[in-house]
Amino acid sequence: MTKNILFIMFDQLRFDYLSCAGHGDLQTPNIDRIAEKGVRFTRAYVQSPVCGPSRMSTYTGRYPSSHGAQYNGFPLRIGEMTLGDHLRPLGMGCWLIGKTHMRVDQAGMERLGLSPDSVIGARQAECGFDIWQRDDGLWAEGPDGFYDKNRSPYSAYLKSKGYPGENPWADFANAAVEGNDIASGWFMTNANKPANIDEQDSETPWLTTEAIKFIEQAEAPWCAHLSYIKPHWPYIVPAPYHDMFGPEHVPPPLRSAIEQDDPHPVYEAFMNNRIGKAFSRDEVRNKVIPAYMGLIKQCDDQMGRLFEHLETTGQMKNTVIVITSDHGDYLGDHWLGEKDLFHEQSVKVPLIIYDPSTDADVTRGTTCDALVEAIDLPATFIEIAGGEVPHHIIEGHSLMPFLRGEAPVEWRNFAVSEYNYSTSPMATQLKVSNVDARLFMITDQHYKFIHAEGGFRPMLFDLQADPNEFHDRGASPDHKEIIDMMYDRLGQWARRSSQRVTRSDTEINALKADPKGVGIVLGVYDKTEIDLALTVKYRGQTPEKQE
């Protein structure tokens, strides 16, 4: 029987902010329980350390430079195949509960005459998912704000619960109160205050309830993408989570003065932006990190609620559970905030996979340090659904062999991630063109290499000698051979076959096996050189034109 897939994604959850990953102060027993039943991948990389392109890669199984949606708000081109396109023909439904950060290719929809009113058009407009609930959160306001009440079922829920105003997401779920003012969660000084909302009405419990409602009625087999908006900023959480952690739980920042000594120009520009400057201040870290931990603690408690539902309904036995994130959060490490660059805190994500089948018994509770990419998930899901992975489209590889304790015969020896910063002020400062405002990361088990377009030197970190990534060896003559090797790999990867999406290997092999070629006889001088069958038509007939 085909199992279901519960594909849980948190937003901006750092790989090391889970107790199963070694965090000392933050206990996440519910997520840990899945790790104990499954495999925890310790070197899982997203294909771009920012929401939109990371998710588009995870949903398509393709690198950002393959699918083209290389930054937040860059639409996913019409016709680009997503999880739903692959799973539905295998008989598995593909549903969304939460966030995708997908922007529809409106010009492409119009060019192809597709309307979101049709089933096909709706799926194209929703990243291939059928929608249980879609809510991308981040309903910003202010003079340039965006807030689409039609796209916020969570706001509708809050209104139904009596929270007033146009945008209760901003005014209650992501704000506290201070005197007579709204103390907005957008301002990090408010991160230690309780959000002005009943805890059970906040985003994470609401979405968990939606997931349980979905599961209660879903037709199996299903793949459900349960996609939380948290612990992503605004950094604010309701009581009792707002003061579970305090400055005493904030670790010292993982940064070194040596990083500020002649840094790579791109890194320097990010360090010096408003976010980097803010997160280099202790007062910011001391307010934000406890709130971030509280948000994660709330997430884990909701996982407990969800997993209990699966246990009591017997679904834990027929559901594969995946827990991951779309990127991490610097939190002041490396003099940076947010994500965007390629230090482990940003580009590496938690990845836990639990498979209830007996095949996976051999690996329960283990970790795996293979170089895994987020684009491996669609391939994994296709295998679970009983399909063949179409590798002329999907660039990732199924992780199921790792769960069965079988080392794949061939596995990648480097992982890749990309970043397009063309819309940022840093591109202007660095005077790079839109196409040059791109970064490529290659990491293997020893080194991490970053190439920046635009004529800059590369960056290089020796992960074995320098696991904290403080010492950039990109300008080191001693590392020339490593850098040359990394450029060879980058070239090999960049030349990959990523767009031959209309011709499968099976089809090519069939053409190769029968090279006669549909009756065209090439390079033949005389009919005696080939089979009689091909020439019989030309014998004993003298056709004449009829006047």
Next chain:
Amino acid sequence: MTKNILFIMFDQLRFDYLSCAGHGDLQTPNIDRIAEKGVRFTRAYVQSPVCGPSRMSTYTGRYPSSHGAQYNGFPLRIGEMTLGDHLRPLGMGCWLIGKTHMRVDQAGMERLGLSPDSVIGARQAECGFDIWQRDDGLWAEGPDGFYDKNRSPYSAYLKSKGYPGENPWADFANAAVEGNDIASGWFMTNANKPANIDEQDSETPWLTTEAIKFIEQAEAPWCAHLSYIKPHWPYIVPAPYHDMFGPEHVPPPLRSAIEQDDPHPVYEAFMNNRIGKAFSRDEVRNKVIPAYMGLIKQCDDQMGRLFEHLETTGQMKNTVIVITSDHGDYLGDHWLGEKDLFHEQSVKVPLIIYDPSTDADVTRGTTCDALVEAIDLPATFIEIAGGEVPHHIIEGHSLMPFLRGEAPVEWRNFAVSEYNYSTSPMATQLKVSNVDARLFMITDQHYKFIHAEGGFRPMLFDLQADPNEFHDRGASPDHKEIIDMMYDRLGQWARRSSQRVTRSDTEINALKADPKGVGIVLGVYDKTEIDLALTVKYRGQTPEKQE
């Protein structure tokens, strides 16, 4: 007033088989006349030396590895933008008269619910063109033949003229008579016989007549792709063209014994295939080349007819004329027949552009040796139609500055071509995988470099010292620096931004200029740090939940 564009493409026309390009025995006065009125580009390269991918690049303005249709019969993916998508919104019609070699992405059409019965579906199925006549020719028969009478208006024409049988294309237009037998043009021994058809009924005059009919009724401004099937094989031509040329006009083959001494394995495999073996025989060249010359002579005569029509109707004054080909023909040079590889005889094409406007007076009758690619044509046409070239989609550049005698400020310093031989028997012989059966060429004004995936050494020719490309320096230690430079260029090219097709530079620049970002305030600790306008909402309000 926007001019029309008559975009003439021949199939398999070698760059040097025109008298304006220096051919001594073959006079092509009509094509030469356009060269005298326009600019002849002497280093124009197709993006793949084989029909399908070359044409898909020419119609999309994108490299084969960008559009994905990398070999004959590989469908052009749904939604990939073509000439028609770019020209029609500018008010210019985009019409097809002849061949495209486009295969529809049927799976994509079905996935997106598109039917060829609709206007949108029909254009998707026809490479973006509106159809005056589409006929791809090559209506092969035999046990594995293909012949779709619904797709051959030319066969329908022949039938209307009284030619009997199911497939008069094969039986008359491309066959002679020998005794009581059809002497098929597929067999090169028959190349010196006259095709069993009235000359005015043969393919080239038929299509020319269709072009004149189109022009007589077309609504200006129009772009018409007049796309001839000839001088492509079958090598057979009706009287009087069949014996205008004889073995005495066949030049010695441009080949050297040194090419067979330790050749590159991929080159060796092509030399040793049936076609290479056949074209290395004198009897084959002595039959084929005179027929090939006769076919070209017929093409040129039809050009005379067409241009006279334009002159007498006054259209020559408001029509840009482009003459080119989709690839060349080895004709036994380099021990090869057909095309497929990257010697000049295969990958370089004739390219002549005539612009009637006075801006172009300064360059009439000149040649231009800039490195030009076929993907430059859509960009050129968009400029003619009065549009801005969308360089996030189209990878070529307008050639109009060259016609105005303005050297572009920046122009490419190398041209690129690609070849995917995964379906061929050579891939099997060489034991390369489908993705490794790919070749990349880079040429500049000094060298030509070819990279073969699959662990082979590269090929390198010094075009200045060795213009005949006999001496492969790909294994030469003396050329290591050149080869390293070429690999750097290949990497630079392979990392190009080719799929960010949903976000234009104009849009990115607008986002960059206004980095406030739709009301999201990132990295702000306190409301005093930002504009009052962004925070006014948060003052003097204490919202309360309504119970």
